Each structure stands twice: as structure tokens, then as C-alpha cells.
Amino acid sequence: MIARGWTLRRTGSLVERNALIYRRSLTPVLSSILEPVLYLLSIGFGVGALVGKVYGIDVRYVDYVAPGILATTAMNAAFNQTSFAIFMRIKNDRAYDAIVPTPLSIADITLGEVASAVLSGVFASCGFVLVMLVLGLVVSPAILIAIPCSLLVGYGFASAGIAVMTFLRDFPDFQLVQLVMLPMFLFATTFYPLSVYPSWVRPLIEVLPLYQSIQLLRDPALGTFHWGMLVAALYLLVFGSVALAVATRRLGRKLLL
Amino acid sequence: MPRALHVFGYCLRLYRRTWKGTFVISVVNPLLFLLGVGVGIGHLVSHGHPATLGGVSYTDFFAPGLLAASAMQTAFVEAGGRVTVSASPSGAYRTATTTPLDPEDILLGHMLFVAFRVLTSTAAFIAVMELFGTISGWWVVAVWPAAVLSGLAFAVPLAAWTVTLRTYPQVNSFFRFLFMPMYMFSGTFFALGELPHFVRLLVSVLPLTQAVELCRGLSLGHPSAGGVAAHGSYLALLLLGGALVARVTYRRRLHA
Numbered sequence: 001m002i003a004r005g006w007t008l009r010r011t012g013s014l015v016e017r018n019a020l021i022y023r024r025s026l027t028p029v030l031s032s033i034l035e036p037v038l039y040l041l042s043i044g045f046g047v048g049a050l051v052g053k054v055y056g057i058d059v060r061y062v063d064y065v066a067p068g069i070l071a072t073t074a075m076n077a078a079f080n081q082t083s084f085a086i087f088m089r090i091k092n093d094r095a096y097d098a099i100v101p102t103p104l105s106i107a108d109i110t111l112g113e114v115a116s117a118v119l120s121g122v123f124a125s126c127g128f129v130l131v132m133l134v135l136g137l138v139v140s141p142a143i144l145i146a147i148p149c150s151l152l153v154g155y156g157f158a159s160a161g162i163a164v165m166t167f168l169r170d171f172p173d174f175q176l177v178q179l180v181m182l183p184m185f186l187f188a189t190t191f192y193p194l195s196v197y198p199s200w201v202r203p204l205i206e207v208l209p210l211y212q213s214i215q216l217l218r219d220p221a222l223g224t225f226h227w228g229m230l231v232a233a234l235y236l237l238v239f240g241s242v243a244l245a246v247a248t249r250r251l252g253r254k255l256l257l
Numbered sequence: 258m259p260r261a262l263h264v265f266g267y268c269l270r271l272y273r274r275t276w277k278g279t280f281v282i283s284v285v286n287p288l289l290f291l292l293g294v295g296v297g298i299g300h301l302v303s304h305g306h307p308a309t310l311g312g313v314s315y316t317d318f319f320a321p322g323l324l325a326a327s328a329m330q331t332a333f334v335e336a337g338g339r340v341t342v343s344a345s346p347s348g349a350y351r352t353a354t355t356t357p358l359d360p361e362d363i364l365l366g367h368m369l370f371v372a373f374r375v376l377t378s379t380a381a382f383i384a385v386m387e388l389f390g391t392i393s394g395w396w397v398v399a400v401w402p403a404a405v406l407s408g409l410a411f412a413v414p415l416a417a418w419t420v421t422l423r424t425y426p427q428v429n430s431f432f433r434f435l436f437m438p439m440y441m442f443s444g445t446f447f448a449l450g451e452l453p454h455f456v457r458l459l460v461s462v463l464p465l466t467q468a469v470e471l472c473r474g475l476s477l478g479h480p481s482a483g484g485v486a487a488h489g490s491y492l493a494l495l496l497l498g499g500a501l502v503a504r505v506t507y508r509r510r511l512h513a
Contacts, residue, residue, distance in 0.1 A: 031433045038441040046447030047298055050315065051305040061301070175281045182286065186293030196300045 006107040014104060014112025015119070022120070032080070032120070033127045036073040040066060040131070043191060056195055059222060066137045067221035068190040070146065071153060071213040073128045078121035078154035082113055082161030083177065087168060096255050106252040114158045114244060121154030122147065140223025149220065149233070153213040156236040159243035160209070166250035184210045209239050260358055264366020267349070269373070282334055283378035287327040288385055294446070295319045295389075310448060313477060320391040321400065321476035322445035324382055325468035328408035331378045333436060335371045336412035338428040340419040343367075344510050350420075351511075360507040368413055368500075375408030386476075393478030400475045403489070407468030410492035414499030417506050444469045467491045 022028065040062070048061035057064070089095040099109060125147060132138055164177060188210035194202055205211050216232040219225055272279075299315035310318050343350040353363050383401055386392050392400060419428060442452075443465035449457055460466055471488035474480035 027430070034433065035437060038437055042441035042446050043294075043298070046442075046451060047302070049306070049451050050309050050447060051298070051301045053305070054301060055304040061305070172275075172278045175278045179281055179285065183289050183293070186289055187297070191294065192297050192301050196297055 004105055004107070006105060006111050010104050010108040011112045011115065014099070014109060015116045017099075018112070018116040019119075029120070029123065029127070032077045032124045033073065033131070036069045036076075036128055037131050040069050040135075040137075044069070044137075054193060056193065063137055063139050063222065064193075064218075065191060066132050067143075067146065067218040068214050070125060070128050070132070070150070070221065071210065071217045072185055072190055074121040074125045074150040074153040074217075075157045075210055075213060077124035078117045078156075078158040079161040079181070081117035081120050082158045083165045083168075084174065086113060086162060087165050087171075087174075090254065091171070100255055106255065107248055109255070110162060110244065110248045110251050113162060114155065114247075117158035117161065118151060118154035121158065122151055125150035139221065142220040142223050142225075145220040146217045149216045152216065152233055152236045152240070156209055156213070156240040156243070159240045159247055162247035162251055163243045166247065166254050184208055189214055209236065212236055212239075260362040261365035261369060264353060264358065264363050265369040265373075267353075268367065268370035272370070272374075279331075279334065279374070283327065283331045283374070284381045286330075287323055287382050290323055291316070291320055291385065291389065295323070309451075316389060317391045317477065318448075318473070319446065320386050320389065321472040322443075322469040324379060324386065324400070324404050324476070325407045325472040326440055326443070326445045326465060327382055328375050328379050328404045329411040329436075329465055329468065330440075331375050332371060332408040332412035333415065333432065335374050336367075336416040337419055337432070338425055340367070340416045341422045341425055341428055344420045345423075354511050360511045361504055363511065364416070364500075364503055364507045368409070368416065371412045371416075372405065372409055375405050375412070379404040379408065392476045396475050396478045399480075400472055403468075403471050403475055406489070406492050406496070407464075407472065410468070410495040410499070411464055413496050413503055417499050417503035420503070420510050421506050439463050439465050444473075464492065464495055 044062035044065045048065070051061040053059060054061055054064045096109070104112075129138070129143060129147065132143075168174065168177070188205060188208045190210070194205060194211075197205060212232040212235045215226075215228050216236065219229055295316040299319070302310075302315040307315070342348050345351075350363055354360070358366075379401060383392070383397060383404070387397065422428065442460055443463050444460070445465070449460060449466070452460060467488045471480075471485065471492065474484055474488075
């Protein structure tokens with residue numbers, strides 16, 4: 001390893017590389033929006049007709065669920081872009097064999113991958129907000145704040161994606177990742193408020209990064225503001241930074257050995 | 258011993274090494290959905306408009322739908338990309354064709370294995386449903402074969418198609434752009450009565466809709482004889498038609 005630390009120019013070149021590849025195919029972008037839109041239609045509208053208004057907060061169910069799904073959209077786009085895609089590049093494409101000998105340092109590579117994943121998370125979020133707009137689900141103009149907030153969500157999960165990826169031995173291990181991601185998707189108040197849980201379960205939910213992400217996005221989307229948003233933003237910042245530190249350390253070992 | 262059983266045996270021996278991973282998809286996945294969606298959202302529904310479901314709790318309504326959907330998902334995992342890979346030049350089907358096995362034997366053997374997978378994963382799922390108390394009484398005896406039929410009615414036509422594919426990504430696109438929408442809109446999560454009329458007509462011919470209706474009617478304990486006959490024979494026809502087509506496509510691809 002010749003270069004240490006990172007520079008904007010070198011990191012940017014990796015982002016550019018990824019952008020050049022993503023530009024070739026619309027399928028990954030479409031599918032990162034399609035699935036959340038299906039959930040929105042099926043659970044938001046379909047199940048929403050059975051729910052009516054969410055009791056206790058008096059919000060239409062579909063309006064309540066939409067920002068939750070928005071958070072999972074940002075999460076999945078960023079997380080898949082780092083965990084699965086990078087693993088694929090190491091195992092199958094061997095892309096880093098060509099990147100490591102260039103002046104890019106490991107820190108450049110890690111940061112560049114996180115930055116590209118954050119970007120695709122933000123793109124997916126913008127796409128989803130557009131769909132919400134078309135479907136008449138934009139309750140408050142404050143949802144515009146949710147877009148920069150989704151940057152933080154992306155940062156947390158993109159970094160975590162690399163960190164997790166470095167621990168995986170082979171493709172079947174992604175099943176184990178799913179074993180964490182799916183319950184988080186289902187239980188982190190995406191589809192119902194925290195008050196559904198008995199009080200002893202609530203702290204277990206509150207420490208989940210997706211719960212904090214939803215906290216960060218749902219309030220502005222519904223036009224209400226809480227100090228909990230600040231806690232969530234701080235949580236994601238720390239979560240992402242710790243994950244980034246772990247990711248940089250471990251990715252170096254994985255790519256150079 | 259019929260020759261197809263050799264293929265079945267091969268699949269089983271392979272499965273002994275990989276069953277842990279598939280266990281996650283076919284058992285843990287639906288279990289989490291049952292808990293997260295069934296119980297969690299059910300809680301909201303009970304405070305909302307539960308009357309829309311005709312006096313049935315949301316969990317009881319959702320569980321049999323999810324059973325049918327997960328049977329089809331298992332079918333997809335086993336008969337989707339796996340068949341394409343097996344039929345590729347370096348796949349297991351190619352090795353089998355050099356033995357006395359005919360394409361029909363390979364087809365039947367593989368589908369026996371799919372049946373085994375659907376049989377076991379739906380059994381596990383039904384056990385969970387019993388735990389939640391969502392199946393009414395002895396109807397469980399009828400729900401199980403209905404779920405297995407649902408899985409096979411999807412797997413066999415799917416294999417008839419996937420065996421013809423040269424590349425794998427098409428199967429992924431099929432999953433994303435056709436299977437997922439079917440999964441979300443076939444009345445698993447909500448009653449079809451809510452959909453606009455023309456959408457309902459479109460949705461009601463989907464195999465999963467038929468499977469959901471069949472399993473749900475039986476599981477709730479008040480199936481209509483006409484409904485069971487209609488949904489059952491639809492799925493049986495799909496299975497038979499798929500088998501006829503698959504015989505041709507397997508032979509064409511493997512003896513080409």
C-alpha cells in the first residue's frame with residue numbers, strides 16, 4: 001500500500017467509475033424502487049383500507065407507512081450497493097485487482113464506495129418521493145427535509161454494508177445477513193407504531209438503526225417535528241462513522257492479502 | 258427402482274449439505290412475516306375496520322395466504338434458477354443425460370424433489386400456524402395438500418420455461434418484475450374486494466390468487482364446494498399443462 005489517507009480527487013475517481021457502470025443499466029435503479037412501491041401499494045393502500053387511521057396518532061395508514069418505506073428504500077439501496085455489490089466485485093468481477101495497484105488507497109476505496117452507495121440511496125429516495133407525490137401521499141412540504149436526511153441513512157447503512165461484508169466467507173452467508181435485515185425491516189416500526197409492542201420490547205426496537213432512520217424521516221414527512229430527530233441524526237452519524245472505521249480496517253485486509 | 262428416483266436421490270444427497278440456507282428462506286422468512294405483518298398489523302386492523310374481513314381476525318386471514326405464497330416461493334427457489342443452471346453446459350442435467358436417464362426421468366426426479374421441499378416447508382409453516390391457532394380445527398388435513406398443490410402448480414410450468422433459458426439474469430428479472438407483484442397483489446395481504454373491478458379480474462386469474470383462495474377457504478373452515486373445485490382444478494390443470502410442456506422443453510434442451 002503506497003498511498004495512505006484519502007483525497008477528494010482519488011475518492012471521486014472511484015465514484016465516477018461506479019457511476020459509469022450504473023449508467024449502463026436501468027434495471028438496478030428500477031428494482032430498488034419497484035419493491036418499495038409494491039409494498040406501498042399493497043400494504044399501504046390494500047391493508048390501509050382495513051386499518052383506516054392509525055390509532056393514537058390519527059394519521060391515514062398509507063400516509064403513515066409511506067415515510068417508513070422511504071427509509072427502508074434508502075437503507076436497502078445503500079446497503080445492497082455496498083454489501084452484495086462489493087462482495088460480487090471481489091469474488092466474481094475481481095474489479096479491485098485492477099483498482100488496488102492504482103494510486104487509490106484503501107481509505108479512498110472505502111470512502112468512494114460509501115459515497116457511491118449514499119448517492120444511489122439518495123437517488124432511490126428521490127424516486128420514491130416522486131412516486132409518493134404522484135400517488136398524493138405528500139402530506140407536508142417538509143418532506144423535502146427527508147431527502148438530505150436520507151443521506152444520513154445512506155451513510156449509516158453503506159458503511160455498515162462494507163463492514164458486514166468483510167466478515168462474510170461466501171455467498172451463502174448472505175442468508176445470515178438476510179436473517180438480520182428482514183426482521184429489522186418488518187419490526188422497526190415500518191408498518192406500525194412502537195406502541196404496538198409491550199413496554200419491555202420497545203428498547204430492543206429503539207436501538208435498531210432502521211428504527212432511528214424511520215424516526216428521522218417520518219416526522220418531517222408528516223409535518224411534525226420532534227427532538228427525537230436530533231437523537232436519530234446523531235445516532236446515524238456515530239453508527240456510520242464507527243462502521244466506516246471498521247470497514248476501512250477490514251477491507252484493507254480483505255483486498256491486500 | 259424407477260429411474261426418476263435416482264435423480265430424486267441425487268437432489269436429496271445434495272440437499273443434505275445445503276438445507277440450512279434454504280431453511281431460512283422457506284421457514285424463517287414466512288414466520289417473520291406472520292409475526293411482523295400478521296400480528297403487528299393485525300393489531301392496527303383490530304383498532305380499525307376489522308369488519309371488512311367478515312369477522313375474521315387479520316392474522317387468521319393473512320396466515321393461509323402467506324402459506325400459499327411461501328409454497329410458491331419455495332417452488333421458485335427450487336425450479337427457477339436451479340433448473341437453468343442444471344441445464345447449462347456444465348450443469349448436473351448434462352451429466353445425467355449421458356447415463357440411461359431420459360429427459361422425462363430428469364424432469365420427474367427433479368419435480369419429486371421440489372414436491373419434497375414444498376411438502377416439508379409447508380409442514381413447518383403449518384406447524385407454526387397451529388401454534389398461532391390460525392387454522393380452524395381439523396381442516397389442517399385439507400390445508401396441507403392444498404398448499405403442496407399450490408407449490409407444484411407453480412414449479413412445473415416454471416421449470417418448463419427455465420429449462421429453455423441460456424442465461425440466469427432473466428430468472429432474476431422474472432422474480433423482481435412478475436413474481437413480486439404477484440406476491441403483493443394476490444390477496445395475501447388484503448381482500449381482493451378492495452381492488453377496482455377490472456384489476457380484480459386481472460388478478461383473479463393469477464395462480465397465486467387461486468392458491469390463496471383455496472388455502473384460505475380451507476383454513477378458515479368454511480370452504481364453498483364450488484370454490485374448492487374451481488380453484489383446485491385450475492391449479493391441477495396448471496400442473497398438468499406445465500408437465501406436458503415441460504416434457505417437450507426438457508427433451509428439446511437436453512437432447513439438442
